[in-house]
Amino acid sequence: MKQFIKKITLIVFLLLSINTNASSLSDDAIERGINQTCFSYLGQIEKSYSLNGLNITFANPESPALLPSLHISTQKYNNGSSTFSATLIPDKDYCYISTVLVTSVNxxxxxxxxxxxxxxxSELQTSSYADGGFTIITPKDNTYQIILTTQGETGCSMIETRMLWPGR
Incomplete structure (x- = not known):
């Protein structure tokens, strides 16, 4: 009986925590009640990356404005796909942001x-590993990194990672 109750509780928590196909990441975030500063940054990020795919948001159902939230948007193209992920970490009037954009091109x-x-x-710095199987691209200011991973003869996976501390 305890196992059954645990499973039901987990399913209810997941259903309350996940929302798919929202009109936009920021619309879903505001409905969930995330921190206002984080919401503002998410809207700016959404416009900057032109995100308009399938959206999923994870937010704590009891304290969404106080705890980190995860926002995912995925898009399909005729030559590949991309998945964007942002973790927003509220800290009173501030919000820390971690983003990952994975693009697969075939x-x-x-x-x-x-x-x-x-x-x-031309100022980007590149490093190649494993006979060109992996390439890391970094700007001089180290604001982000792109990791390119070879996929077969004509495919490539790109992972762009960033961490932001706005206002601090």
Whole structure:
């Protein structure tokens, strides 16, 4: 009987914590009651990354304004897909942000993508590992990192990671 109650409690918690297909990440976040500063930053991030796919939000059902929340948006393209994730960590009038953007492209090599990024910004620093199987791209100010991972003959996975401490 205890196992059954635990399972039901877990399912109810998950159903209260997850919302899919919201009109936008920020709409879902405000409905959940997350911290106002974090909500403001999420709206800016959403516009910056042009997020408009399938959305999922995890927020504590009892204290969403005080505890971290996780926001995920995934999109499908004709040549791949992308998944964006943001963890928002409220701290009174501040909000710390961690983002990860994973893009998988099935018709472009990592070498081609790396070259395009370097043409766009010649100050980027690149490091290659495992005979070119992995490439790390970093700007001089270390504000983010991109990890390119070779996928077969013509595919590449890009992972862009960032951590932000706005206002501090």
């Amino acid at each position: 018709n472009q090599t990592c070498s081609e993508i790396s070259q395009l990024k370097l043409e766009d910004n």
